[in-house]
Amino acid sequence: MNRNMGSTALKRLMTEYRELTLHAPEGITAGPISEDNFFEWEALIEGPQDTPYEGGIFPATLTFPRDYPLSPPQMKFTCEMFHPNIYQDGTVCISILHAPGDDPNMYESSSERWSPVQSVEKILLSVLSMLAEPNDESGANIECCKIWRSDRKQFDAIVKRTVRKTLGL
Amino acid sequence: MDFDITDPSDWPKEFGPLREIDSHLRCPICKEYLRAAMMLQCHHNFCSECIRRHLDKESTCPACRVSTSTSQLRRNVSLEEIANNFGDVRQLLLKTVRESLEPKSAPAQTLECAESMDIDDFTPQQKRRRISARVGKALLSAQRGRTHESDDNDHDDDFTMHSQESSSGRKYSTRSSTRPVLRSRGGRSETTPTEQVPNPQSASSSQTSSYSLSEEHTSASEQASPTPAKESTFKHTLVACPVCTMAIPEANTNSHLDKYCFSGKQDPIYNVALSVVETYSPQAIATYEKDGSSKSVSLPASPQRNTLRSAFSSSPVRFNGFAQQPSKLGAQSGAAPIPEPKRLPKLTYSVLNDKQLRKKLQELGLPTHGDKQLMQRRHAEYLTLYNANCDSTRPQTIAQLHKAMDNWERTYMRDLNAKDAQRRAQEEQQQKYAQELAQQKQQEDAASTDVTNLPSSQSSNSGTTGTGFVPNQANNNDVNVAIASQAAQAHKLKNADNYNDLIADIRRRQQREKDAKAKAALEANDAASAPIQPPPQEEL
DSSP: OOOOHHHHHHHHHHHHHHHHHHSOOTTEEEEEEETTEEEEEEEEEEOOTTSTTTTOEEEEEEEOOTTTTTSOOEEEESSOOOOTTBOTTSBBOOGGGSOTTOOSSSOOOGGGSOOTTOOHHHHHHHHHHHHHSOOTTSOSSHHHHHHHHHOHHHHHHHHHHHHHHHTTO | OOOOOOOGGGSOGGGHHHHHHHHHTBOTTTOSBOSSEEEOTTOOEEEHHHHHHHHHHOSBOTTTOOBOOGGGOEEOHHHHHHHHHHHHHHHHHHHHHHHHHSOOSHHHHHHHHHHHHHHHTSOHHHHHHHHHHHHHHHHHHHHHTSOHHHHHHHHHHHHHHHHHHTSSSSBOOOHHHHHHHHHHHHGGGGTHHHHHSSOGGGSSHHHHHHHHHHHHHHHHHHHHOOOOOOHHHHTSBEEEOTTTOBEEEGGGHHHHIIIIITTTOOOSSSOSBHHHHHTOSHHHHHHHHHTHHHHHHHSOOOHHHHHHHHHHTTSOOGGGOSSOOGGGTGGGTTSOOOOOOOOOOOOOGGGOOHHHHHHHHHHTTOOOOSOHHHHHHHHHHHHHHHHHHHHOSSOOOHHHHHHHHHHHHHHHHHHHHHHHHHHHHHHHHHHHHHHHHHHHHHHHHHHHHHHHHHHHHHHHHHHHHOSSOOHHHHHHHHHHHHHHHHHHHHHHHHHHHHHHHHHHHHHHHHHHHHHHHHHHHHHHHHHHHTTTSOOOOOOO
């Protein structure tokens, strides 16, 4: 019964993978990129309905630390994403992905931060709701924030363009 | 994969309460059955190891974020026992549950339908009771089919459960006397599940309900003495014998007195003091266990006593410290209790120098190589493992802990090396990139100097050929200069474009490679999970 850190993380990730494949929430698919490395996952997120992201399928990678679930994973979209809370390189900036220790924006209450009882599923669901409702208080993409705040039509147009791009149209 | 991944959803959805039980018995951090369950002030439970690791990082409850610390951790022994036992019995229970759902013959199926229908009519609590009664019975019958040894254990368990039920009153009754209550709650369907169980032994519920104590008792009396100790005797009130103060059935008082007390012998069957039977609570067991050595002088060991004892001690096993399983306790009843192992204190690493830390590690029998950071990590890791082990009712030996530490050391070093390699690769890539950049710049510089050299030489020529007014030449020269500078600019621009193109090209190529890899992996992934879940539709 060896339960050192690596194996705890591995087992937990396997459990979560199993859960996600058996009972996948709508609009989300996730799993390890290869069975050899359970610490790198690929996720596909469907754009939520009634948002400019509707119809898009956005690929992202999740990178888990060795001491998962004590520390949160990192999430990065591998496609072009135009969203106030997503950095230009695709890194997602939401509170559930931040450990209570580090607060890049100094605004998040600790209640919505990462804790070991959270899971991949919860992260992806949070990202889904983030796509539907951007949080302009914590801008990761300032340019996008400005447009989102001032010119919603332009924002929608840009997003729709990126959505078409991700679909290869 | 060499891991056996279990999940609450393994239980059929008809057995919703079992799913609930399963998920409640899991640690929210590692998602496995609670090992050495620890409760926080906020009443959330976690594995000892998991919560200790978490509290090393931050001092809040992972579930509700109330601030807390390791000193506020309390063992939740009964929850741990439940989790342990549920984990032990899981496979068997799952098999039984699944079998019970398999359609066997037409009548069985209709029965089941009828049952599941009326289950829906009941309140959740009633449902739960009925289902657990059914499963428990199925399980019981399944276990009865196993070896004799495990059969004995079952008796112990039944006995424990039973005496707990009757602890409030003086009734020392058998299962058959308490069963009717349950049965009346369960209603008519109580008998139906037994018919679905493949084991014919349990066909009649009355048989199941009354077998436990009577069988145990007769086997005990067979071994010890020919005293007639029938099932019926246990139904009577227990009283203290006026002479030896042991708990005896009221009706047996005279025969007990005549046979044993007045002749100076000890009753081989009724040799447990009434006070022990009556005040049956964990605390009482604790004192009983602790005083065990002194009592065993006055109470010679007998089969009956042993079963009682092991039944009593099935939950509070702590006194015995490391490396003892609950089932072995009965056999070791005479052994002096080993004191509870002490937790290791945390160290303030910042005030310790390398030498002191090395000494601390040496005291614990741990390796002392490496720099301070490694030693610190090693010590912290061992502290977590050791203290979590202290909390467990199924603790490992120190040797096992050291083996786990060896494992940790290996993974730690491997991770470290992997990180090193990654960093080195990154550095190399950066260097390569910088070199490429430098080369590019050199080329560009060389090109631009070529171009700029040309007009300057021309202009110097023009300077030497005519100092006076030579409009044509001057004009020519001017045009030449203009063309040259334009060319130079164009060249520069072109170069710059080239340079940007190159970088973009490199990036694009990297991205393409990455995409292709991700795609391939994803496809493989999708193909692997295809039977469970179709891949998402890519087209609109």
